[in-house]
Amino acid sequence: MHLCSPADEQTFTPPERGLLHIWHSAGRNEQLCPERVLLSRPVLQISLGEHHGLLLAQGECVYSFGELLWRDLSIPVSAPVLEASLLGKTVVRVAAGGFHCGALGEQGNVYMWGENTAGQCGQTERVPEPFPVSVVDSEVVPPVVVRVVDLACGREHSLALSAQNELWAWGSGCQLGLVTSTFPVWRPQKVEHLTGRHVIQVACGAYHSLALVRSLPPQDSNTQNPPKKTERGQSPHYSLTEKEELFTTDDAHYCPLGVDSLIFDLLSYSNSGPSGPYSSSPVCLEEVRLCLEKEKQSLQGQKSSSLTNIHQKGKSAASRRRSLIPSAFLSGSPRRRRPCACRPSSGRTQAAAPEEADDGLPSLETEVWSWGRGSEGQLGHGDQLARLQPLCIKSLTGEEVIKVAAGSHHSLALTAQCQVYSWGSNMCGQLGHVNSPVTVPHERFLTT
Structure with missing residues (x-):
């Protein structure tokens, strides 16, 4: 353990990037003023617990500060503790729980330390220093060590996302999502309720979890089979893609045949301001007009095409219409938007075939699942009940959520259109709107 004193930091030139600023809690009459903390290394990531925090600095160095109760230390952020036992472990991510800590190595290995009375550190003893925690899949023969790619910590539980996009949990409480009533769970266990699902990201509140x-x-559009019956261990709630085969539009929402070139640009949200899902801006309307004119000309030019061919083309276009038409023109309907490839030189956007889509792009056909305590509405299911196993938040299905986050008793979701949804406790105004509590996700409009 090594303490970094301000005197040591002053011998170095402050970095240009990764500067650390802090500000303390203040009363009604006190003014919040961020203070710059001089550290010798740029800070790459910071994670905060109840009364402590973790810093991941350049060079894979991990620092701790605050009330380190497991060591009987109180460390100011201006002189954080270097976690010397993690040197050389190539740490790429840190996660602070309520009163415990986690670190993720480049090779997918997990290290935990801190408060462990609920088993949240994956050990049966006190863990004052970083200690390796093995995530082992015992369902295969021989058992294999699972590579972890994401880590999140709550107050009494920890979650790990594997490279196989499976979720593992340990600690105590219904926020684990495990089929057990025996706590603590000392060793990481797979969340069976999400088996067969592709988990992208996880987040932990104090006593709830998000995935x-x-x-x-979607099912084969040529097969008119009824929805599959849910098997044991699976959620009885259908995802958006499971319902869409039953979706129809009436004549009021009719679009000309062959409208298959209008899609949403995945990258546009990073280059422009927020645009709501029901936007009818001049730019959007102009794109629709140009698209329809182009398709009209294309159909008129097919003089040699038979009526059957045109009908087949129209049928094919209709099956894709849900993902191609902006939701402003399909009021109240679900939406599907596909990944696309941009051509900046021509200023035009062209759809990418599913098999040709870049795996590095975030999937926009996503769902948000939540479980654990729900007394503050932080689960987003419209009530204040607890959920023992993961359950899909229906109101966020089709909203193209790309990231989730959780506070102690509230939750947030960010969409590809730069929209922010918040729900749960609003005691301190953390939701950004006046309703309290909020039991279903509400969109929050941000102003500059």
């Missing part, structure tokens, strides 16, 4: 999950692929 961003890729929607199930």
Whole structure:
């Protein structure tokens, strides 16, 4: 353990990037003023617990500060503690729980330390220093060590996302999502309720959990089969893609045949201001007009095409219409938007085939699942009940959520259109709107 004193930091030139600023809690009459903390290394990531925090600095160095109760130390942020036992472990991510800590190595290895009375550190003893925690899949023969790619910590539980996009949990409480009533759970266990799902990201509140999950692929459009019956251990709630085969539009929402070139640009949200899902801006309307004119000309030019061919083309276009038409023109209907590839030189956007889509792009056909305590509405299911196992938040299905986050008793979701949804406790105004508590996700409009 090594303390970094301000005197040591002053011998170095402050970095240009990764500067650390802090500000303390203040009363009604006190003014919040961020203070710059001089550290010798740029800060790459910071994670905060109840009364402590973790810093991941350049060079894979991990620092702790605050009330380190497991060591009987109180460390100011201006002189954080270097976690010397993690040197050389190539740490790429840190996660602070309520009173415990986690670190993730480049090779997918997990290290935990801090308060462990609920088993949240994955050990049966006190863990004052970082200690390796193995995530082992015992369902295969021989058992294999699972590579972890994401880590999140709550007050009494920890979650790990594997490279196979499976979720593992340990600690105590219904926020684990495990089929057990025996706590603590000392060793990481797979969250069976999400087996077969592609989990993208996880987040932990104090006593609740969130998971961003890729929607199930749609059924074959040529097969008119009824929805599958849910098997034991699976959620009885359908995802957006499972329902869409039953979706129809009336004549009021009719679009000309062959409208298959209008899609949403995945990258546009990073280059422009927020645009709501029901936007009818001049730019959007102009794109629709140009698209329809182009398709009209294309259909008129097919003089040699038979009526059957045109009908087949129209049928194919209709099956894709839900993902191609902006929701402003399909009021109240679900939406599906596909990944696309941009051509900046021509200023035009062209759809990418699903098999040609870049795997590095975030999936926009996502769902948000939540479980654990719900007394503050932080689960987003419209009530204040607890959930023992993961359950899909229906109101966020089809909203193209790309990231989830959780506070102690509230939750947030960010969409590809730069929209922010918040729900749960609003005691300190953390939701950004006046309703309190909020039991279903509400969109929050941000102003500059």
